[in-house]
Amino acid sequence: MERDELERLAGGRLRLTFxxxxxxxxxxxxxxxxxxxxxxxxxGDPFVVRLLLQAGRFxxxxxxxxxxxxxDLSRRExxxxxxxxxxxIRMFGFASDRQVDHLVARLREVGFLEQQPAPDDGRVRLxxxxxxxxxxxxxxxxxxxxxxAALYPEHDYGPVLARDRAFHVLHCGKxxxxxxxxxxxxxxxxxxxxxxxxxxxxxxxxxxxxAAMDAGDPxxxxxxxxxxxxxxxSRTHVRNLMNDAQAAGLVRISGRGGRYITILPRFWASYDxxxxxxxxxxxxxxxxxxRDWNARRNEPAATLQLAEP
Numbered sequence: 001m002e003r004d005e006l007e008r009l010a011g012g013r014l015r016l017t018f019x020x021x022x023x024x025x026x027x028x029x030x031x032x033x034x035x036x037x038x039x040x041x042x043x044g045d046p047f048v049v050r051l052l053l054q055a056g057r058f059x060x061x062x063x064x065x066x067x068x069x070x071x072d073l074s075r076r077e078x079x080x081x082x083x084x085x086x087x088x089i090r091m092f093g094f095a096s097d098r099q100v101d102h103l104v105a106r107l108r109e110v111g112f113l114e115q116q117p118a119p120d121d122g123r124v125r126l127x128x129x130x131x132x133x134x135x136x137x138x139x140x141x142x143x144x145x146x147x148x149a150a151l152y153p154e155h156d157y158g159p160v161l162a163r164d165r166a167f168h169v170l171h172c173g174k175x176x177x178x179x180x181x182x183x184x185x186x187x188x189x190x191x192x193x194x195x196x197x198x199x200x201x202x203x204x205x206x207x208x209x210x211a212a213m214d215a216g217d218p219x220x221x222x223x224x225x226x227x228x229x230x231x232x233x234s235r236t237h238v239r240n241l242m243n244d245a246q247a248a249g250l251v252r253i254s255g256r257g258g259r260y261i262t263i264l265p266r267f268w269a270s271y272d273x274x275x276x277x278x279x280x281x282x283x284x285x286x287x288x289x290x291r292d293w294n295a296r297r298n299e300p301a302a303t304l305q306l307a308e309p
Contacts, residue, residue, distance in 0.1 A: 001277070002181045006284045009177050011291075015155070016283050022276035028213075030147035031275060035210040037143040041136075042203055046232020048136065051110065054199040056095030060103045063088050064113060065137045066179075068129050069172035073119055080127045092183045094197070107133070138168045145286070148279050155283070156290055171289040178285055185277050191270035194248055198241050200233045207231075208251075209271060212263045221260040 001018040024030070042049050052061050067080040067088065086100050095103070104127070107113040112133040118124035129137075142161055149157045159167035186193065195201035204227045211222040224242055228235040242261055245251045250267035254260050 001280065002185060005181050006178075006281075009181070010284050010287050012287075014280075014284055015287065016152070016280060018276060018280045021151075021279050022273060024151055026151055027272055027276070030151050030279075031272060032210070032213055033150050034143070034147040034275060035206050035213070037146045038206055039203065039210065041139050041143050042231070047110075049200050049203055049231045050233065051106065053202055055092075055193070055196045056089070056099055057103055057199075058196075059089055059092055059094055060085065060100060060107065061112070061133065062137070064107070064127065064129050064133065065172045066175045068127070069169050070176045071126075079118060079124065081124065082127065085127065088179060091180060092186070112136075134165070134168070137172075138163050138165065141168060141171065144278060144282055147275075148283060148286075151279075152283075155286075157286060159290070159293060160286065167289070167293055170293060171285065174285055174289045174292070178281065182281055185281065189270070189274045189277060191248060191250060191267070192274040194244060194250075195241070198244075199237065200227075200231045201241060203227070203231050204233075204238055204241060205271075208261060209263060209267075218268060219262055221254055221262050223259055224261050225259055 003014065003017070007014055021027070042053065052058050063085060064080075067084055070078060071080045072078045082101065082104055085104070086097050089095050089100055104113060108115065111130055114128045114130060115125045116128055118126050142163055145157045145160050148155070149161060160171060195205040198204075204224070207227050207230065208222060208224055212218055212220055215222060224238060225235050227233070228238045239258070242251060242253060242258075245261075245267070246253050250264055250270070251261040252264060254262060
């Protein structure tokens with residue numbers, strides 16, 4: 001699972017292996033915690049669901065936070081422009097240049113992005129993320145650490161869980177070098193990508209899994225049509241997604257009119273694998289971010305000690 005490359009990027013040994021995470025005896029508990037936290041980020045806001053929760057849309061949103069965090073206005077090659085965004089998106093292959101233009105325009109329309117002239121070069125327009133985008137991304141990032149903190153309380157995830165804005169910018173900046181390895185790991189998760197490639201797919205997937213867990217029986221039949229009203233998408237869209245999931249061997253559709261699904265063993269296994277990949281990547285980035293964070297916090301004390309006679 002790209003361990004050598006991740007350790008190179010992290011600057012040392014990782015403290016978790018993928019195998020340790022995916023085989024952790026409390027992984028089902030972590031799954032429930034993650035499902036709860038992820039659904040809370042989006043629940044009650046169908047507009048944000050439709051705007052962001054599809055692979056290409058989400059990556060534009062996520063990379064906006066990352067690219068602005070790595071921008072150095074004194075270095076032109078780091079400027080956060082539409083061209084720079086398209087270059088990063090191509091690595092994942094989820095959106096065309098035209099789609100990126102459309103999504104940037106839409107994010108500007110709804111107040112997630114702005115544009116302003118570059119310093120000393122008014123011909124270049126820089127993208128700028130707004131407090132609205134940053135606030136949502138901060139909540140999204142925290143939701144991807146609560147289950148790590150539950151499984152590994154000895155590790156310090158405090159700043160990200162506290163939604164510390166300064167740490168959020170630092171963390172986003174540290175994400176940038178991990179982009180290529182993240183893209184490669186995502187390609188190892190075809191079942192996850194089946195949902196991620198549909199609008200609101202991750203929410204529909206997570207809601208169905210949570211319903212089965214809440215039923216107390218992994219083989220329980222659970223309704224899925226309510227996801228349409230809950231997340232602001234059409235019932236036809238949800239039904240088509242479930243038909244695709246059935247064809248992939250993830251669910252079995254049942255009941256009169258095909259209104260229920262049973263989560264099949266492959267779905268549980270592939271979801272946990274995807275969950276473990278995410279935890280593996282996020283922990284690696286957190287190691288780098290916390291190293292820098294703690295160094296910055298200790299700088300004044302170190303300076304004071306040096307100044308003492």
